[in-house]
Amino acid sequence: MSRLARPATRLATGTSLLARRLGARTAAWVRTGRRDDLTGWRATLGCWARLAVLGLGCWLLWRLVRAVPHLLWLLSAAWTAAAWRAGRHRTEEEAPEQAPDEAPPVPDAEAVRRLLLDVMGDADKVHLRTVLAHLQQHDQWEGRTVTHLRAHLTRLGVPVDRSVKVAGVPTWGVRRRDLQAPSPAGAEEASPAPSPAA
Structure with a gap:
Protein backbone atom coordinates (compact mmCIF):
# COMPACT_ATOMS: atom_id res chain seq x y z
CA MET A 1 0.00 0.00 0.00
CA GLU A 94 8.40 21.72 -0.45
CA ALA A 95 11.83 20.86 0.94
CA PRO A 96 12.02 22.61 4.34
CA GLU A 97 14.65 25.17 3.39
CA GLN A 98 12.50 28.13 4.41
CA ALA A 99 10.12 28.51 7.33
CA PRO A 100 6.44 28.67 6.26
CA ASP A 101 5.94 32.09 7.85
CA GLU A 102 9.12 33.54 6.33
CA ALA A 103 8.35 36.22 3.77
CA PRO A 104 9.82 35.82 0.28
CA PRO A 105 12.73 38.12 -0.58
CA VAL A 106 11.70 41.58 -1.74
CA PRO A 107 13.53 42.76 -4.86
CA ASP A 108 14.68 46.36 -4.86
CA ALA A 109 13.41 49.07 -7.20
CA GLU A 110 16.21 48.39 -9.69
CA ALA A 111 15.20 44.73 -10.02
CA VAL A 112 11.61 45.81 -10.67
CA ARG A 113 12.77 48.34 -13.27
CA ARG A 114 14.74 45.62 -15.05
CA LEU A 115 11.65 43.41 -15.04
CA LEU A 116 9.54 46.22 -16.53
CA LEU A 117 12.12 46.85 -19.24
CA ASP A 118 12.20 43.12 -20.06
CA VAL A 119 8.41 42.99 -20.39
CA MET A 120 8.52 46.18 -22.48
CA GLY A 121 10.96 44.62 -24.95
CA ASP A 122 11.69 46.94 -27.89
CA ALA A 123 8.69 49.18 -27.20
CA ASP A 124 8.90 52.58 -25.49
CA LYS A 125 6.04 51.92 -23.07
CA VAL A 126 3.89 49.15 -21.61
CA HIS A 127 0.51 48.95 -19.90
CA LEU A 128 0.41 47.78 -16.29
CA ARG A 129 -2.21 45.17 -17.19
CA THR A 130 0.34 43.62 -19.58
CA VAL A 131 2.91 43.53 -16.78
CA LEU A 132 0.36 42.00 -14.40
CA ALA A 133 -0.59 39.35 -16.97
CA HIS A 134 3.12 38.53 -17.43
CA LEU A 135 3.57 38.11 -13.68
CA GLN A 136 0.48 35.94 -13.32
CA GLN A 137 1.62 33.72 -16.19
CA HIS A 138 4.71 33.07 -14.06
CA ASP A 139 2.62 32.22 -10.97
CA GLN A 140 3.12 35.58 -9.27
CA TRP A 141 0.65 38.20 -8.11
CA GLU A 142 -2.31 35.85 -8.52
CA GLY A 143 -5.58 37.39 -7.40
CA ARG A 144 -4.22 40.94 -7.56
CA THR A 145 -5.24 43.80 -9.81
CA VAL A 146 -3.67 46.66 -11.75
CA THR A 147 -4.50 48.92 -8.81
CA HIS A 148 -2.38 46.77 -6.48
CA LEU A 149 0.50 46.77 -8.95
CA ARG A 150 0.25 50.53 -9.49
CA ALA A 151 0.31 51.20 -5.74
CA HIS A 152 3.28 48.90 -5.27
CA LEU A 153 5.29 50.50 -8.08
CA THR A 154 4.51 53.94 -6.64
CA ARG A 155 5.84 52.81 -3.24
CA LEU A 156 9.04 51.66 -4.92
CA GLY A 157 9.42 55.03 -6.65
CA VAL A 158 8.77 53.66 -10.15
CA PRO A 159 6.98 56.36 -12.23
CA VAL A 160 3.54 55.31 -13.50
CA ASP A 161 1.22 57.34 -15.73
CA ARG A 162 -2.50 56.94 -16.39
CA SER A 163 -2.28 58.13 -20.01
CA VAL A 164 0.25 55.70 -21.49
CA LYS A 165 -1.02 54.91 -24.98
CA VAL A 166 -0.24 51.49 -26.49
CA ALA A 167 -2.00 50.35 -29.68
CA GLY A 168 -4.13 53.49 -29.50
CA VAL A 169 -5.46 52.70 -26.00
CA PRO A 170 -4.50 55.09 -23.16
CA THR A 171 -4.41 53.61 -19.65
CA TRP A 172 -2.08 53.10 -16.67
CA GLY A 173 1.44 52.17 -17.70
CA VAL A 174 5.14 53.00 -17.60
CA ARG A 175 7.46 54.63 -20.14
CA ARG A 176 11.01 53.61 -20.98
CA ARG A 177 12.34 57.16 -20.53
CA ASP A 178 11.02 57.20 -16.95
CA LEU A 179 12.53 53.80 -16.15
CA GLN A 180 15.93 54.81 -17.45
CA ALA A 181 16.05 57.86 -15.19
CA PRO A 182 18.23 57.54 -12.06
CA SER A 183 16.32 55.55 -9.50
CA PRO A 184 15.26 57.22 -6.24
CA ALA A 185 16.40 55.91 -2.88
CA GLY A 186 14.83 52.54 -2.16
CA ALA A 187 11.35 52.72 -0.74
CA GLU A 188 11.01 51.55 2.83
CA GLU A 189 8.72 48.77 3.98
CA ALA A 190 7.69 47.80 0.47
CA SER A 191 5.28 44.92 0.07
CA PRO A 192 6.39 41.80 -1.86
CA ALA A 193 7.40 42.85 -5.38
CA PRO A 194 7.24 41.05 -8.70
CA SER A 195 10.33 38.95 -9.06
CA PRO A 196 12.46 39.42 -12.17
CA ALA A 197 12.84 35.66 -12.40
CA ALA A 198 10.78 34.20 -15.28
Missing part, protein backbone atom coordinates in the same frame (compact mmCIF):
# COMPACT_ATOMS: atom_id res chain seq x y z
CA SER A 2 2.84 2.39 0.85
CA ARG A 3 4.32 1.77 -2.60
CA LEU A 4 1.22 3.14 -4.26
CA ALA A 5 0.67 5.94 -1.76
CA ARG A 6 3.65 7.99 -2.90
CA PRO A 7 2.87 8.06 -6.65
CA ALA A 8 -0.81 8.61 -5.87
CA THR A 9 0.08 11.60 -3.68
CA ARG A 10 2.35 12.95 -6.39
CA LEU A 11 -0.41 12.65 -9.00
CA ALA A 12 -2.98 14.23 -6.67
CA THR A 13 -0.64 17.10 -5.80
CA GLY A 14 0.24 17.66 -9.46
CA THR A 15 -3.41 17.58 -10.51
CA SER A 16 -4.35 20.13 -7.85
CA LEU A 17 -1.44 22.37 -8.83
CA LEU A 18 -2.26 22.15 -12.54
CA ALA A 19 -5.92 22.93 -11.92
CA ARG A 20 -5.03 26.00 -9.84
CA ARG A 21 -2.52 27.22 -12.41
CA LEU A 22 -4.96 26.74 -15.24
CA GLY A 23 -7.70 28.54 -13.32
CA ALA A 24 -5.41 31.41 -12.34
CA ARG A 25 -4.05 31.88 -15.85
CA THR A 26 -7.52 31.72 -17.37
CA ALA A 27 -8.79 34.29 -14.87
CA ALA A 28 -5.77 36.51 -15.55
CA TRP A 29 -6.35 36.27 -19.31
CA VAL A 30 -10.01 37.23 -18.88
CA ARG A 31 -9.08 40.12 -16.55
CA THR A 32 -6.68 41.60 -19.10
CA GLY A 33 -9.69 42.22 -21.34
CA ARG A 34 -10.91 44.94 -18.96
CA ARG A 35 -10.43 48.50 -20.20
CA ASP A 36 -9.10 50.77 -17.46
CA ASP A 37 -9.77 53.87 -19.56
CA LEU A 38 -13.53 53.17 -19.63
CA THR A 39 -16.16 52.83 -16.94
CA GLY A 40 -19.32 50.83 -16.40
CA TRP A 41 -20.35 47.99 -18.68
CA ARG A 42 -18.16 49.23 -21.54
CA ALA A 43 -15.04 48.55 -19.49
CA THR A 44 -15.97 44.87 -19.11
CA LEU A 45 -16.88 44.16 -22.74
CA GLY A 46 -13.44 42.67 -23.38
CA CYS A 47 -13.84 40.33 -20.40
CA TRP A 48 -17.23 39.12 -21.65
CA ALA A 49 -15.80 38.57 -25.13
CA ARG A 50 -12.99 36.45 -23.69
CA LEU A 51 -15.47 34.46 -21.61
CA ALA A 52 -17.47 33.82 -24.78
CA VAL A 53 -14.30 32.58 -26.53
CA LEU A 54 -13.62 30.23 -23.60
CA GLY A 55 -17.19 28.95 -23.68
CA LEU A 56 -16.98 28.36 -27.41
CA GLY A 57 -13.67 26.53 -26.99
CA CYS A 58 -15.15 24.24 -24.30
CA TRP A 59 -18.18 23.52 -26.48
CA LEU A 60 -15.98 22.70 -29.49
CA LEU A 61 -13.81 20.40 -27.37
CA TRP A 62 -16.92 18.63 -26.08
CA ARG A 63 -18.22 18.18 -29.63
CA LEU A 64 -14.83 16.85 -30.72
CA VAL A 65 -14.73 14.32 -27.88
CA ARG A 66 -18.30 13.24 -28.70
CA ALA A 67 -17.29 12.72 -32.33
CA VAL A 68 -13.98 10.98 -31.49
CA PRO A 69 -14.32 9.35 -28.03
CA HIS A 70 -10.84 7.83 -28.24
CA LEU A 71 -9.47 11.36 -27.97
CA LEU A 72 -10.20 11.14 -24.23
CA TRP A 73 -7.38 8.60 -23.88
CA LEU A 74 -4.92 11.07 -25.38
CA LEU A 75 -6.19 13.96 -23.25
CA SER A 76 -6.09 11.82 -20.09
CA ALA A 77 -2.55 10.67 -20.82
CA ALA A 78 -1.39 14.25 -21.46
CA TRP A 79 -2.99 15.49 -18.22
CA THR A 80 -1.53 12.58 -16.21
CA ALA A 81 1.97 13.23 -17.59
CA ALA A 82 1.71 16.96 -16.83
CA ALA A 83 0.37 16.25 -13.31
CA TRP A 84 3.20 13.78 -12.70
CA ARG A 85 5.81 16.40 -13.66
CA ALA A 86 4.10 19.16 -11.66
CA GLY A 87 3.84 16.86 -8.63
CA ARG A 88 7.58 16.16 -8.76
CA HIS A 89 8.46 19.88 -8.94
CA ARG A 90 6.08 20.65 -6.07
CA THR A 91 7.61 17.92 -3.92
CA GLU A 92 11.09 19.33 -4.55
CA GLU A 93 9.88 22.86 -3.77
